[in-house]
Structures are given as C-alpha cells and as structure tokens.
Amino acid sequence: MNQADTAWMLISTALVLLMTPALAFFYGGLVRSKNALNTMMMSFVSLGVVGMVWAVIGYSLAFAPGNDWIGDASRLFLKGVGLEGVGPAGDQIPHYLYMCYQGTFAIITAALISGAIVERMRFSAYAIFITLWSIVVYSPIAHWVWGGGWLSKMGALDFAGGTVVHVNAGVAALVAAWVLGPRRDYRSTGLLPHNIPFALLGAGVLWFGWFGFNAGSAVAANGIAALAFTATMLAPTATLVVWMLLDIARTGKPTAVGTATAIVVGLVAITPAAGFVGPMSALLLGGLAAFPSYFGLLWRASTSFDDSLDVVAAHGLGGTVGALLTGVFAQKALNGVADGALFGNPGQVLIQGTAVLAAIVYSGVLSFVLLKLVGLVVPLRADRDDESVGMDVSQHGEEAYVHAEGSAAQV
Amino acid sequence: MNQADTAWMLISTALVLLMTPALAFFYGGLVRSKNALNTMMMSFVSLGVVGMVWAVIGYSLAFAPGNDWIGDASRLFLKGVGLEGVGPAGDQIPHYLYMCYQGTFAIITAALISGAIVERMRFSAYAIFITLWSIVVYSPIAHWVWGGGWLSKMGALDFAGGTVVHVNAGVAALVAAWVLGPRRDYRSTGLLPHNIPFALLGAGVLWFGWFGFNAGSAVAANGIAALAFTATMLAPTATLVVWMLLDIARTGKPTAVGTATAIVVGLVAITPAAGFVGPMSALLLGGLAAFPSYFGLLWRASTSFDDSLDVVAAHGLGGTVGALLTGVFAQKALNGVADGALFGNPGQVLIQGTAVLAAIVYSGVLSFVLLKLVGLVVPLRADRDDESVGMDVSQHGEEAYVHAEGSAAQV
Amino acid sequence: MNQADTAWMLISTALVLLMTPALAFFYGGLVRSKNALNTMMMSFVSLGVVGMVWAVIGYSLAFAPGNDWIGDASRLFLKGVGLEGVGPAGDQIPHYLYMCYQGTFAIITAALISGAIVERMRFSAYAIFITLWSIVVYSPIAHWVWGGGWLSKMGALDFAGGTVVHVNAGVAALVAAWVLGPRRDYRSTGLLPHNIPFALLGAGVLWFGWFGFNAGSAVAANGIAALAFTATMLAPTATLVVWMLLDIARTGKPTAVGTATAIVVGLVAITPAAGFVGPMSALLLGGLAAFPSYFGLLWRASTSFDDSLDVVAAHGLGGTVGALLTGVFAQKALNGVADGALFGNPGQVLIQGTAVLAAIVYSGVLSFVLLKLVGLVVPLRADRDDESVGMDVSQHGEEAYVHAEGSAAQV
Amino acid sequence: MQSVKSIVRPDKVDDVKEALAKIGVSGMTVTEVRGHGKQKGHTAVYRGKEYQVTLLPKMQIETVVPDDIVEAAVQAIITAARTGEIGDGRVFVAPVTRSYKIRTGEREGM
Amino acid sequence: MQSVKSIVRPDKVDDVKEALAKIGVSGMTVTEVRGHGKQKGHTAVYRGKEYQVTLLPKMQIETVVPDDIVEAAVQAIITAARTGEIGDGRVFVAPVTRSYKIRTGEREGM
Amino acid sequence: MQSVKSIVRPDKVDDVKEALAKIGVSGMTVTEVRGHGKQKGHTAVYRGKEYQVTLLPKMQIETVVPDDIVEAAVQAIITAARTGEIGDGRVFVAPVTRSYKIRTGEREGM
Numbered sequence A, B, C: 001m002n003q004a005d006t007a008w009m010l011i012s013t014a015l016v017l018l019m020t021p022a023l024a025f026f027y028g029g030l031v032r033s034k035n036a037l038n039t040m041m042m043s044f045v046s047l048g049v050v051g052m053v054w055a056v057i058g059y060s061l062a063f064a065p066g067n068d069w070i071g072d073a074s075r076l077f078l079k080g081v082g083l084e085g086v087g088p089a090g091d092q093i094p095h096y097l098y099m100c101y102q103g104t105f106a107i108i109t110a111a112l113i114s115g116a117i118v119e120r121m122r123f124s125a126y127a128i129f130i131t132l133w134s135i136v137v138y139s140p141i142a143h144w145v146w147g148g149g150w151l152s153k154m155g156a157l158d159f160a161g162g163t164v165v166h167v168n169a170g171v172a173a174l175v176a177a178w179v180l181g182p183r184r185d186y187r188s189t190g191l192l193p194h195n196i197p198f199a200l201l202g203a204g205v206l207w208f209g210w211f212g213f214n215a216g217s218a219v220a221a222n223g224i225a226a227l228a229f230t231a232t233m234l235a236p237t238a239t240l241v242v243w244m245l246l247d248i249a250r251t252g253k254p255t256a257v258g259t260a261t262a263i264v265v266g267l268v269a270i271t272p273a274a275g276f277v278g279p280m281s282a283l284l285l286g287g288l289a290a291f292p293s294y295f296g297l298l299w300r301a302s303t304s305f306d307d308s309l310d311v312v313a314a315h316g317l318g319g320t321v322g323a324l325l326t327g328v329f330a331q332k333a334l335n336g337v338a339d340g341a342l343f344g345n346p347g348q349v350l351i352q353g354t355a356v357l358a359a360i361v362y363s364g365v366l367s368f369v370l371l372k373l374v375g376l377v378v379p380l381r382a383d384r385d386d387e388s389v390g391m392d393v394s395q396h397g398e399e400a401y402v403h404a405e406g407s408a409a410q411v
Numbered sequence D, E, F: 001m002q003s004v005k006s007i008v009r010p011d012k013v014d015d016v017k018e019a020l021a022k023i024g025v026s027g028m029t030v031t032e033v034r035g036h037g038k039q040k041g042h043t044a045v046y047r048g049k050e051y052q053v054t055l056l057p058k059m060q061i062e063t064v065v066p067d068d069i070v071e072a073a074v075q076a077i078i079t080a081a082r083t084g085e086i087g088d089g090r091v092f093v094a095p096v097t098r099s100y101k102i103r104t105g106e107r108e109g110m
C-alpha cells in the first residue's frame, strides 16, 4: 500500500463527494425561489439512492472483470472488495477507497442530469429514473472506458470522465428535457434566477472539488496528478476570461451567471484532457471551449427547447469539445500514454470521436427507454397546479425561505 | 515521522475545524431570521473560547497521562508538547498536530449543544457555559475513551467519538433544554426555518468534514482510514433513503429538512463504528439508525419539551444507537481489535452500553450542575422582550439581512 | 519526488484557490444587496485574469532566477517548468504544482484589494488594474521575499506572506480607496451589510483554506507544516476572544461582523509567523493583533476615508503587526531559521520593519501610478447614476436576488 | 381618481401588466404579499409536526387611475388574472383625493 | 365596505388572524413592512460606527369588510395585537368603493 | 385625516423620513415595492436572452396625518425625494375614516 497515494485519494474522494452539494447550490440558485429546495433535493437524493446502489450493484457492473461491454456480477454487494491494495505496484491504494472514489463519480453524474428538467419533473419519477440510470447507463459506459472495456482497448483517452460523465449526462439531459417538454411558462415570462450568489458559491466549490475529480484521477500523488491539477486550475481561467469578453462584445456587460457557467464549462472541457496535456495547451483548450458552449447556450435559448439550466450546452458540448481536443493536445512526452494531433497523431481525434459517439448513442437511446418505462409507473411531470404553485410546496411540503414569523399554524 | 500520515492528518484536522462553521449553517438555517446570527454565533464562539481553552487546559486533562479518570496537569499550556512524533512506530505524526486534531473535536462537541437552546439562551451565559463544559465534561470523557482511561481499558469501542462527542453533547443538550425551558412561543406558533438551503449547505459541508472526523480518527493514511471512510460515505446514504421512505409513508412528501437531518443522523450513528465495520454493515447500521431518530423526533415534537433543533434525537439517540450497533457489527477480521455480537462476541454490546451509560450519567449530572452555577452569575435566559424582538438584535446589535437601503441613520 | 509532500501540496493548492470564492462571500455579504454580485465578481474575475497572467508572465517575474529585484524572462509561458521535482532534496514536489501553489497566492492578493473600493469602482477599470498590478507589484515583491531576492538575503522572515500578501494588498487598498474617493452616500446613510451569514460563511471557509496557505507554505508534510498549522488554528481563537471582549467593553454586544473580521485579522497576523513560532506565542500574537485592527477600524470609520470593508485595518495593520511580531516571537529551536527579540535577537524586528517598509513604499507608489494610468484609459469610477442604481445592474445587468416571478419580460 | 388595487397569483403579474398597458395604464406599484382567503394553504412538515401554511404568496398591484378608466382597468385585471380556480384574488377600488408627480412637483391632472 | 388596515408586531399576526376568523372575517392580505413611530429602534454596530435602526419590522394586515362589521374587526384586531408596550401599532379604516372577486368576476356583495 | 402614500427611490427613504420629522410627522410605515412607470427599466441578461426588467425597486412610505398638515407633508416629501430625473415617483393622498392606536385602544385625535 502506498500511504501517500492513500492520503491523496482519501481527500480526493471527499472532494468529489462535496461536488454534489455544490451542484445543488449551482443549480438551486438559478431557479425561482418556489423551486429552490426541489432543485437542491434533486442533487441530494442522488447522494442517497445512487450512493447505495453503487455499493450494491453499480461498482460490480462497472469495475468487475466481465467482458468488453459490462462488468460481471462478481462484486455485487462488494463481495471480494476489501482492504487489499489495487492499482499498479508501488502505487496501490485500498480497494475500498477506490470503490468509494468511483462511487462519487456515479453520484454526481446522475445529479447533473437534473438541471435539464428542474421546475417540472415529479420528484419520485426523477429519483427512480436516476437510480436505474446509474445502473443501466452509467455503469456500462464507465466499464467501457475505465473498467477495461472496449473503448479503453481502442485507446480512447478520457482522463477523468469527459465522455463517461459529461457527454453521458449531457445527452441524458437532452433526452430528458425533450421527453418532459418545456416548463408551462417557458417563453412567456422571464424565468430569472432567484439567488445568483448561490450559483457562484456552487461554481466556486465545484472548482475546489474538481481538483479531486481530475487530479484524483491519477489515483496517485505523483507528477501526473500535478499535471492534471495544473490543467484543472488553468483551463477555467481562460474560459472565464473568454466568456467575459464574449459577454462584453455582445451586451457590454460581463454577467455573474456567465462567470459561474464559464467556470463549469472550463472544468468540464479539461476533464478528459487533464492528465494528458501541458499547461499552455490547457489554457488554449479552456479558452476554445468557451465558444461552442457560449453560442450553443445562446442558440438553445432562442428555441423552444427548455433545457432549463443548459446541461447540454455546458456538459454535453463542453464534454464533447474537451474529448475531441484531448485528441489534439495530448502529449506523450508528458504522460507516456499517447500523442494528439498536434504532436503527430491525428488518428487520436478519430478515436476520441468514436468514444463520444458511442456514449451519445448508448446514453441517448437508453435514457429515452428508461424515461418511458418510468413514465409507465409514475407520471414524469408534476401536475399543472403543482408546477404553478411551485415544486417546493408541491413535492416536499416546504418553502425554502420563510421570513415573517407566525405565518403558519400548527395543525 | 510518517509524512503520508502527517499529510492526511493535516487535512483531516482542517476538515474537522470546518465542521463548526458548517454546523453554524445547519443550525442557523433552521431558526427564524430574527435569530439567525445568534444561532450561528453560538457555533463560532466555540471556535474562540473552546479552541483557546483546549490548548491551555483541556488537552492536558484529556490526553496527559493522569489516572483512569482524568489526565494530569503535565501538559497545561502545552508544556512538553512539541514537534516530536506521537503514535505507533511507523505511523507517527507531530505531537502538535495530534493536539490540534483533538482540539477540533472539543470545539464542535461544545457547539453541538447549542441546537437545543437557540432562540432564547443569553449569549454570555452560553459562552461561559461551554467554556467550562469543555473542561469539566468533555476533557474527562475524552480521557476515559481515548486518553487511556477506564473505558478504553474496559474495551469500549468508540472509533471517532459516538460516546465522547455525540452521546455526550446529546445529553448536555437534553439537560440544557430542560433547564432553560421552552421558547415563549413554542407550541403557539409554527416556528418554521427561515432558510432551508442554509441547512442543506450545512449538512453537505458537515458530510465533507466528517471524512476528516471519522477517517482521520485512524490517525494514519492506511487501510483503517479507508475502511472508516467507506463507512462514512455509505451509512448516510442508507439513512437518507430510509428517512425519505418514512417521510413518504407518513405524509407523502420527502422533506429537505428531513434529508439534511438524515445525513447528520447517519454520520452520527456511524461515528463510533466507522473503523470497525465493513461496508455492508455500514449500510445496515445507517438504515437502522434512521428509525429511532425519526420517531424520537416525532415524539419529542408532540411534547412540550423544546429541544429546538432536536440535538437529543439526532446526536443523543443517533450516538447511542451507533455505539450499541458498533458492539453488534464490529469485525475483528477487518480491524484486528474486537468482534461484535454478529461475529460471536455478544458481550461487546454490554461494554458499549456501559460506556454510553457512563457518558449519560456523567454528562447529565455535570451539565446540570454547571448550568446552575453559571445561572448564579448570569441569567441563563434572555429577557422576555429580547427573545421576542429576536436574539440578533438583542444579543449582537445586528440584523442578519437588511435589504432596503437607508433603513439606518448613523448616530 | 516526495509523494507525501506532493499529496499535501495538491490539497494545499486547492485550499488556497478556494479562499478566493470564500473572500467573495466575506466581502459580498458586507455590502448592500444592490452591489452583492459586483463585489463577488471582483474576487471571481481575479481567478480568471490573474490566474492566466500568472502562468504566462507572473511566475517568471517572481520565481525565475533574475536578480535581487525581479525574476528574469526565462520562464515566460512556463518555459522550462515541467514535471521535474523542485525543493530541497528529499522533499521535492513537481515544479508544475509549485507554480500552481504560488499562483493561488497571486490570485487572492489581487482580490483582497477590492474590499476598499467596492460599490463604486467601474468593473472594467478594476479588472485591468488588478491584472497589471499582479505583474508590476505582486510578482516583484514575491521575488524579493520568496524568489531569492534582496529581502530574503537580508534575512527577513515571512513564512506565508504577511508582507508579500497582506501588507502589500493593504497598502494598495489604501491607495485605491484614496484615489477613488468615498461612495457618494458614505456618511449620509448607514451602509449596512445585506447578508451577514454570507460574511460568516466567507470567514469560516477562509479559515479552512488558510491551513493550505500557511501550513502549505512549508511545502512539505513535515513538522514545520504541523507547527504552522497549529499557529493557524490557535492565533485566530485568541483574536476572536479578544475582539469579542473589546466589543463587549465598548457596546455591550459582541457582533457577528466583528467575529468574522476577527477571524480574518488573526489569520492575517499569524501568516508571516506561522512556521516560526510556538503555539503559546501564536495565542499571544493573535490576541495582541486584535488591538491595532480593532481601534484602527474604529478610527477609520470616524473619518471621511472610505476604505469600505476595512482592508487597511484588517490586512495592512494586521499584516504589519504580524510581520513585526514575527521578529519578536520567532524561535530558532523550533524552525532552525532565526530567533526573534524574545529569544535574544532584537535585530530581527528591525529587519522585519525594513521589509514591511519596503513593501509599503513600493506597493504604495506603484499602485498609485497604475491606477492613474488605468484612469487614463477607462474612468475609474462608475457614473453617479450607475453607483446609485447599484453596481449589479449597472456593471453586470443582473440583480442578485429576484423573489417575485414575472418581474421581467423577454425582449 | 381612484386606486385600483388587485391581489393576484404571483405568475399573473406580467399578464396584468400587459392588459393594463393595452388600455393605456402604465404606472403601477407591485408588492409581494401573502394572502389568506378561501384557498386552502399547503401543509408544511417540520420536525415531525405539521403546519397549515395559510398565508399564501400573492402579488399586489396598485395603480391609481382617472375615474373614467377605472372600470376598464378593473375588467382588464379581472380578465388577465383569472384562472377560475379558488385563489384568484380580489380587486379593490378606493378613492384617491389627489396625486402628485415627485419629479415635477405638480399635481397630476388625471 | 371599508378597508381595515393594521400595522402590528410580527409575532401578532397569528393572533390577529384568529381573532378575525372568530368574527367571520377570513380574507386578508399580509405584508412585511418596516415601521417608524414612538418605539425606539435598536442600535446596530457596524465597522465601529453605531447606527440607530429606527425602521422596525412590522406586519401589515389589510382586510376589506362590509360596513356593519368594521367596528367589530377593529376591536378584534386591537384586542389581539395589544401588548400595552410602545410599538403595538395602528389600525386605519378607509373607504373602499367597490370590490371584485377575480375568480368569478362579480362585484362582491359585501 | 388622510393617508399620504409616496413611492420613492430606495435611497431617498432617509431624506423623506427626516423631512417629515421636521414638520412633526413621526409615524410611518415603509414597504419595499417594485414600480412600473415612465422610467426605463434595466436589461437583465440571462442564458443569452435579454429581459427588460421594468419593475424597478422603489420604497413606499405611508403616513396617516391630520387634515391640516397633509399639504405640508406632501410638499416635504416632494422636496426631499426629488432628483428631477424620471423615476422619482408619486405621492397619493387618500381619505382615512378613522385611526386607532393599538396600544391604548383609543381612537386617535389626529
């Protein structure tokens, strides 16, 4: 067992777990106050249901030997998972810890989807959906890339989950927003965020947690972790600056919501590349990634497609761009794994594209099927009145903020 | 000195320190806005007074050699505490760091009590009370269990403080709520939380910090830390899910306050067990722990006993259940220390029960005596008017939120 | 490469990065709600512009060999910075990581200045100013102290940046507040903070991050890190207690804003001393540091000098006091570097004073020149109307909080 | 001159504003309020107790208009704010003696 | 028909609501306001300066009732909201010309 | 007795309060409101769309005063709250039939 690696992975796992409450604030601040709790609960419930299911089923399907497509059942209920070291000789960490680390990824990936369907999806339907989704969609794709499946054999590079996490969640979000349909008052009123400081808080803490996400994906406290850390720190700085300049060019005013979004987009885009690229490539990649998400978001907002918090633009597009640019900027000299197009290996971009496409198709189809199946059991949307009165009261029997006293009588 | 252990304990200590501000938000969000600052200050002041007193007196009473009941005075003012390594050979960390780590526990334990008496206890009386309490109640009990005292000799298992921290604080909270009496408008109006997102923020950050609390209690970056980490991640997922199901069964609506509470209850319950039990036991323990706290809280709310934020139900009951179940689920094969009832050693439950009982009696009696003594010097309760106008204005001369401009004239 | 050191520096860097969003909340909570976003954005923009510029230019000027006054251009664009280890033999960490760690200091130092000029400075002028400031002021001073420059050769002690960060930012803040002039309604209305819980959140998270700042400045997971950690935990406890007592002596009421401020002052003051002093010296230093800042702030508030959030009193005074007291309390027995006046080396205080003075003069003059230059291109102040309607709307086109629905029509 | 004060559902403010604009009324003052009426509140659950929250979020829109368009304003509001469900709110008409524009100081001729 | 508007202490809203319910008044609109009167405000301390906060949190309850129960409503409110201390607040009665139910559109017969 | 209700810019509350105090009016109730009028709102940008926020933050100050000082109160408010720019707000005067002090229960002699 490498104790230094263990120390780093202990804190990395805690950091990634923290990202889900952070996401709750990033998303929760952007909705109207009558839906603030419901939006936050969509992240928190993932900590419960996906966390449990991961230990019982998901880990086995993703990381047990199995075949090229899916892990086998040999680690259901964490059978055979214990204190023994896993990983390359000299950099081993306890198997339990590795399982936990991967579990935090499953939790946040499922929670990411919620941004597309907030303010209207029935809470019970959502909870059932993400539970199944984490088993049926997330675990297999994780297996393809990190569990020894076909994409890893093909040589696809995905350092910390650009495809597994972000493209995957982005596509599921797209499908979900489309199946659910827009909020009833979408396009008729300005659905302005109720608490932008919460969104900034979420973005700030997400960045902090993302160091565990990306640099932790080295699964060791070594140079690769430092490389990934550097990329994770620098890429979003460039995205933030470019986004602000785009804001200024378009409307004269750099927005706070834009800044929060830019940080997330930069982090998403650097995720697949983090441990493969140098710092100047990271800056470039971060800056470039601002464009598709910025204009994608603009375009989406002009349509009747209500991906409420722009999960597709931020995670779907950002993840795709990141995955492709990983195939451009990767540098064998740094990581010993593979070169990208810029360093003489243009074929890598194709491999990257294949991986993205595979995730899009699989996640798209399966997410659709799952939603339809869940819809047979529980209506996916809240009732018209429940949506209008607000999801906090209708789904949870609570209001997020009560300022006056004496506004409630005990029954 | 083991540098990897040192790295892990540095960050663990920081994590546990962060739990006290997190508690400020967990508690502060659940009170009315006129008492938000006062409630938060009850946690923050502990960082000051208990932190100072720990270095000067508390550490010596808890961790200096002494006898079975209390440490001696040999480490007052940290005499003899320095950069030398402490701990088992091969896993030594600097003595200073160990002292800091333990200090963060003293700070949060004292702050936990405040949840029972918010919205009415005079701030000065509270500050004096917790200062004395940390010396007279916390330090001795910490000595019994972790300082080589009688409970550790008896073989009581308390990995990270189920008895020392949670049962102890829970009992002190019970006594304090009883001595103080209910808020004047308790039972006549609905005392609804003013900012539930703050409570969720608190719960999320508490979970994050709790990894330092539990996995840090291994005082090493090793397999036991990983084991404790795993339990700390999994137990609350089960508590959260069971709590939601209970909510749904009872009212049809899973609440956000319930979710925040469930996370804390799961964390409390796994605290004594974390480094002794396997992951499936952790899930079971977390799920089981939901029941007594859930129904305890329901029952309390139907009485005239105003434990305002249910410290007794969450920490007292949760800690007791956790301590007892540690005696059921502990597994020598994992930690090399002791087996629980499930693994052929039913006697462990009795030992656990004795430890809990000892903490209840000692903390109960001494907390009562201390409150009465403090009450001789400063009235424990705020004046009727001060309580009615709100503790923020009356105790601190501030309002938490001022939205309009120009609502104040300079004197 | 020392993996344990690497693990500790990975998390330390993440901790210091988190301090900038934390600062956004500390500052953002203290302004009026119409300026909340703008205030927060002044911290967030530093993550973008200073972060980028650091990698491209700043690091080279601060840490490339160069001469006594400034680093040379050999590491522009991070040329020659890679995965190789840096630091003393046996405690080496990846060069990239060291660069990142130092970058987080540059980011927050620039952001600290904003507290002096919130609620009135034009956002674009501010962004340009801090970008240039980080190159022209911060990098050289960092070189003097940490890059092998003249102050380090002279033997000035500055463990984690009392002079480089806090005195430096404090002086720039003083100059900026003076050049900008007071807010238009300063002294006519009570400019009360709109959300004190946010300020407490900021202070709590700053403390957490400061462990990375101070204990991380050991650049190793060793005894010195533990020493610095201990000082960073204890000093603010004393500042907090003394500040509360001063509040009580003066007005009878310990305030929450005071508590948040005291935590920051204690952290600032211990910053230069952290790795050089013992725990009881840290307590003393923290307690003493409360006085100048407390009374400095009182005095400032009675003048027409509008250092809006008292950056000068907290960082300027606190940093100066800390730097001087480092020359009093430093203990060679602990760190092997130098003794202070209390341990028989009174000359150290003079050296410390020289370093502070140098920072004051250089930062004061250059900050003034830079502001004037920027003012030639962009007016430094927002228009009268923009200031009156609020900086959120005028600079960013957003409102921080929108509670009612339907208050906006799509264009 | 009369004050037409309406208490409407929060999501009807824009519709009312537009309806008033159509009949030439552009000035109005909007306040977040909580209303109590026939509409059943919701049940809040906190710490195991249930609370009937009977003060529900509403928006109050007050506009002061010349006598001759009072009726038109009332009808415009009623049409725009109606859903037909309990909780739609009220419109109150009350006399206003005089009205001033602060900017110019003149008494308004409406 | 008259508007009975009362400004009361924040912790008296429930009592007033109940008192009104007892005399058959169930509709009302409640607003968070800040009041200035004889009641001394509190001193806020911020950055070493002291501020006299003289606008204190109050709740405003407005109910429009038929003429014949105005007096009863006023007395009910006064009894329920009184503590006898400075700061109890006021009740204002003002004429309302007409009132409409938005849901049905009909002018109310009260 | 009349109600003088003014809608003013948020940063004018203190000035109005002082101006009223000078002519002996000390009681008033202040509410955060949003106003719509001639004043152009600001453009909010969110998710790439622009929104015209036309409901701007204003403060409403209501004070009930005896008939003989209504005119003085109106003038004091207008002077104190005026900037001369669009968006300064309005003052509305409306009849109040009677007024009670809750603390004493007596009808007020103003």
Ligand SMILES: Nc1ncnc2c1ncn2[C@@H]1O[C@H](COP(=O)(O)OP(=O)(O)O)[C@@H](O)[C@H]1O
Residues within 6 Å of the ligand: D007, D034, D035, D036, D037, D038, D039, D040, D056, D058, D085, D086, D087, D088, D089, D090, E026, E027, E028, E029, E030, E062, E063, E064, E065, E101, E102, E103
């Ligand atoms: N008598 C009244 N005085 C003042 N406001 C009233 C009165 N009656 C109703 N309201 C307001 O109108 C709102 C809607 O009334 P409610 O009885 O629930 O619905 P509806 O009028 O559609 O039957 C209430 O929430 C309250 O704000």
Ligand SMILES: Nc1ncnc2c1ncn2[C@@H]1O[C@H](COP(=O)(O)OP(=O)(O)O)[C@@H](O)[C@H]1O
Residues within 6 Å of the ligand: E007, E034, E035, E036, E037, E038, E039, E056, E058, E085, E086, E087, E088, E089, E090, F026, F027, F028, F029, F030, F062, F063, F064, F065, F101, F102, F103
């Ligand atoms: N003339 C007035 N016009 C409008 N509101 C008033 C007036 N006088 C008092 N109020 C309201 O009544 C509240 C209580 O008044 P105050 O003088 O403090 O207490 P009391 O009436 O019990 O002596 C004030 O805070 C204010 O909201």
Ligand SMILES: Nc1ncnc2c1ncn2[C@@H]1O[C@H](COP(=O)(O)OP(=O)(O)O)[C@@H](O)[C@H]1O
Residues within 6 Å of the ligand: D026, D027, D028, D029, D030, D062, D063, D064, D065, D101, D102, D103, F007, F034, F035, F036, F037, F038, F039, F040, F056, F058, F085, F086, F087, F088, F089, F090
């Ligand atoms: N007819 C009206 N009824 C009620 N409030 C009004 C009316 N007209 C204006 N107001 C209030 O006065 C404020 C200022 O009005 P506006 O037309 O913008 O400025 P000005 O009166 O200075 O030209 C508005 O925001 C609104 O709150």
